[in-house]
Amino acid sequence: MSRVFNFGAGPAGLPVEVLEEARDQLLDFQGSGMSIMESSHRGKEYDAVHQEAIANLKSLLQLDADHEVLFLQGGASMQFGMLPLNLLGVGQTADYIHTGSWAGKAIKEAKLIGKVHLAADVSKARPARIPKVGELALTPGAAYVHLTSNETIDGTEWWEFPRTESPLVADMSSDILSRPFDANRFGLIYAGAQKNLGPSGLCLVVIRKDLAARSPATLSSMLRYATHLEENSLYNTPPTFGIYILMLVTRWIKAMGLENLHLRNREKAAKLYAAIDGSGGFYRGTAAPECRSNMNVTFRLPSEALEEQFVKEASKHSMKGLKGHRSVGGIRASIYNAFPAAGVDALVSFMREFQSKNG
Amino acid sequence: MSRVFNFGAGPAGLPVEVLEEARDQLLDFQGSGMSIMESSHRGKEYDAVHQEAIANLKSLLQLDADHEVLFLQGGASMQFGMLPLNLLGVGQTADYIHTGSWAGKAIKEAKLIGKVHLAADVSKARPARIPKVGELALTPGAAYVHLTSNETIDGTEWWEFPRTESPLVADMSSDILSRPFDANRFGLIYAGAQKNLGPSGLCLVVIRKDLAARSPATLSSMLRYATHLEENSLYNTPPTFGIYILMLVTRWIKAMGLENLHLRNREKAAKLYAAIDGSGGFYRGTAAPECRSNMNVTFRLPSEALEEQFVKEASKHSMKGLKGHRSVGGIRASIYNAFPAAGVDALVSFMREFQSKNG
Numbered sequence: 227m228s229r230v231f232n233f234g235a236g237p238a239g240l241p242v243e244v245l246e247e248a249r250d251q252l253l254d255f256q257g258s259g260m261s262i263m264e265s266s267h268r269g270k271e272y273d274a275v276h277q278e279a280i281a282n283l284k285s286l287l288q289l290d291a292d293h294e295v296l297f298l299q300g301g302a303s304m305q306f307g308m309l310p311l312n313l314l315g316v317g318q319t320a321d322y323i324h325t326g327s328w329a330g331k332a333i334k335e336a337k338l339i340g341k342v343h344l345a346a347d348v349s350k351a352r353p354a355r356i357p358k359v360g361e362l363a364l365t366p367g368a369a370y371v372h373l374t375s376n377e378t379i380d381g382t383e384w385w386e387f388p389r390t391e392s393p394l395v396a397d398m399s400s401d402i403l404s405r406p407f408d409a410n411r412f413g414l415i416y417a418g419a420q421k422n423l424g425p426s427g428l429c430l431v432v433i434r435k436d437l438a439a440r441s442p443a444t445l446s447s448m449l450r451y452a453t454h455l456e457e458n459s460l461y462n463t464p465p466t467f468g469i470y471i472l473m474l475v476t477r478w479i480k481a482m483g484l485e486n487l488h489l490r491n492r493e494k495a496a497k498l499y500a501a502i503d504g505s506g507g508f509y510r511g512t513a514a515p516e517c518r519s520n521m522n523v524t525f526r527l528p529s530e531a532l533e534e535q536f537v538k539e540a541s542k543h544s545m546k547g548l549k550g551h552r553s554v555g556g557i558r559a560s561i562y563n564a565f566p567a568a569g570v571d572a573l574v575s576f577m578r579e580f581q582s583k584n585g
Numbered sequence: 586m587s588r589v590f591n592f593g594a595g596p597a598g599l600p601v602e603v604l605e606e607a608r609d610q611l612l613d614f615q616g617s618g619m620s621i622m623e624s625s626h627r628g629k630e631y632d633a634v635h636q637e638a639i640a641n642l643k644s645l646l647q648l649d650a651d652h653e654v655l656f657l658q659g660g661a662s663m664q665f666g667m668l669p670l671n672l673l674g675v676g677q678t679a680d681y682i683h684t685g686s687w688a689g690k691a692i693k694e695a696k697l698i699g700k701v702h703l704a705a706d707v708s709k710a711r712p713a714r715i716p717k718v719g720e721l722a723l724t725p726g727a728a729y730v731h732l733t734s735n736e737t738i739d740g741t742e743w744w745e746f747p748r749t750e751s752p753l754v755a756d757m758s759s760d761i762l763s764r765p766f767d768a769n770r771f772g773l774i775y776a777g778a779q780k781n782l783g784p785s786g787l788c789l790v791v792i793r794k795d796l797a798a799r800s801p802a803t804l805s806s807m808l809r810y811a812t813h814l815e816e817n818s819l820y821n822t823p824p825t826f827g828i829y830i831l832m833l834v835t836r837w838i839k840a841m842g843l844e845n846l847h848l849r850n851r852e853k854a855a856k857l858y859a860a861i862d863g864s865g866g867f868y869r870g871t872a873a874p875e876c877r878s879n880m881n882v883t884f885r886l887p888s889e890a891l892e893e894q895f896v897k898e899a900s901k902h903s904m905k906g907l908k909g910h911r912s913v914g915g916i917r918a919s920i921y922n923a924f925p926a927a928g929v930d931a932l933v934s935f936m937r938e939f940q941s942k943n944g
Binding site: 266335426447448466547 | 587588589591593594595596597598599601604605607608611612613617618619620622623624625626628658659660661662663665666667670694697698777779784785786787803804805806807808820821822823824825826827830903905906
């Protein structure tokens with residue numbers, strides 16, 4: 227068996243130790259005689275997994291007693307609707323900060339449900355960037371302020387979160403648990419699991435508990451944050467296997483330490499950006515340097531033909547998933563938490579070789 | 586490693602061959618150098634899985650060109666809301682047939698959204714039963730007629746589906762693909778995967794395509810059947826690993842043949858019902874004989890104390906998950922597709938022994 231370097235934007239690579247443990251227990255979880263996939267969500271085996279997953283997240287995010295962890299389904303895309311359905315009351319306005327492709331999707335869905343004000347719109351800025359805190363035109367009394375902490379397609383990341391009077395809400399699908407931050411300042415955080423936390427089909431929500439009181443009683447039970455808060459994410463059968471993998475991933479992060487993981491993530495990204503910046507213009511980063519993402523490193527080559535050749539040759543050297551998103555083209559190296567430093571070194575070497583042959 | 590007999594109601598046992606294949610490929614799917622869990626949902630490895638899962642379902646259900654298969658999230662509970670949000674127009678009435686716990690949940694959620702008429706209500710009948718076709722009081726011009734094909738808690742199953750003018754809709758979570766039936770007569774079928782199809786976190790929907798035109802444009806994209814139909818269930822990242830397991834399970838069913846699987850299911854259930862009926866009243870079935878489920882065999886013992894003892898001793902003999910649902914008590918043996926015939930034989934022997942010691 228030979229594992230490749232998976233630069234894909236998500237579903238993304240998982241720690242090999244996590245996969246090995248899942249494999250070894252797949253037919254017999256801890257001597258129970260069944261897979262965790264086959265275990266009742268009301269039974270003691272799964273319950274221990276569920277509780278540890280929640281406890282690990284609370285510990286890693288250092289959540290206070292006002293915040294709770296929920297495990298939902300439907301990915302961030304479902305949250306684009308669920309969020310305003312729960313928190314955007316009739317006659318209220320929600321502030322959204324438009325930073326690119328994913329913020330744009332959140333905005334489009336929110337507009338179906340209520341009144342949306344763009345507190346800033348840098349979605350067309352080139353190089354791609356994040357607005358400065360002083361640029362934000364916030365609405366007094368807004369239902370909430372929404373931002374996208376990392377734009378996977380545009381390669382930008384928020385490095386300083388604004389302080390807002392209204393509850394701050396963030397889509398953190400692509401950088402959750404990649405660095406320490408003050409989660410307790412947020413009213414709500416959501417994150418599809420398939421980049422930094424586990425497999426697809428599981429969405430983490432961190433909610434300030436008082437906000438769940440806004441969930442309208444007329445809303446379908448499954449769409450109400452209040453339902454899942456009251457039932458500890460066991461209102462119906464949760465995606466048990468996904469939560470099991472998330473539990474193993476969070477255990478892995480705890481063992482490494484979030485600060486160490488952050489340093490490792492920063493070093494991985496810094497090496498790639500140094501390779502781009504040191505190429506004399508052969509490689510060109512697409513994000514403004516002060517807004518560059520540590521998770522998705524996006525860059526262009528002198529021509530689309532060279533980009534295509536780059537992706538093809540890298541693939542032959544076991545570096546997969548480097549093609550930029552179909553909407554923007556170029557190259558994208560996604561280097562989430564589980565992505566090994568050795569993969570970055572391999573890519574940097576390859577970039578040098580490729581330039582020397584084609585530069 | 587020793588596997589137990591898992592009589593749990595769901596998440597339920599999976600075919601051991603499926604688990605073995607998933608285990609063997611967990612770190613390196615078909616030589617791709619990554620797990621299928623880590624593969625892009627837009628890549629060729631996952632695409633082949635996705636297409637085969639759909640093709641297997643279309644083949645097993647013998648779907649005509651008017652019907653399509655969708656992979657959604659949130660389980661049947663999400664469908665309880667999504668269904669009326671999409672198909673129950675303003676001013677229209679939906680007919681629901683109330684047969685027990687799960688039908689009751691569907692009805693409760695539909696009432697949040699629109700006008701519901703109970704075409705029959707046998708939810709309080711003891712023994713539990715399914716209404717006869719002649720008992721149904723259907724609404725002319727109803728948006729749809731909803732039934733629950735198998736009540737996991739009450740132990741009843743529909744053996745003859747009504748012919749209705751309005752589109753027939755069924756929650757088939759607990760008996761989908763356990764027997765041949767004419768799926769093309771249905772407007773919509775939904776089924777949480779975790780009993781007969783795969784792990785939790787995946788919900789199969791079969792929809793008559795013209796019905797998707799009813800999805801209101803004002804609804805969140807993720808909640809519209811039309812979205813998922815247009816995007817072939819790839820609007821956002823689907824629960825890829827769950828769909829992979831479903832693909833393996835449907836491959837397993839195809840290899841066995843649905844008719845053979847049905848015979849096996851019927852034989853398993855018949856053996857258990859014969860043991861109940863032949864016990865001289867020590868074991869008492871809770872469902873009317875002509876409505877008995879082949880999936881969930883529910884019965885009582887002379888006292889709750891004996892029931893508790895039965896569950897406890899069975900567990901010591903590697904028979905797990907026999908406790909009835911907390912809302913009704915008693916014993917429930919769930920014997921879905923993947924449940925082995927040997928497990929039924931073991932339970933029948935145990936029932937005889939238990940009776941001879943305690944009868």
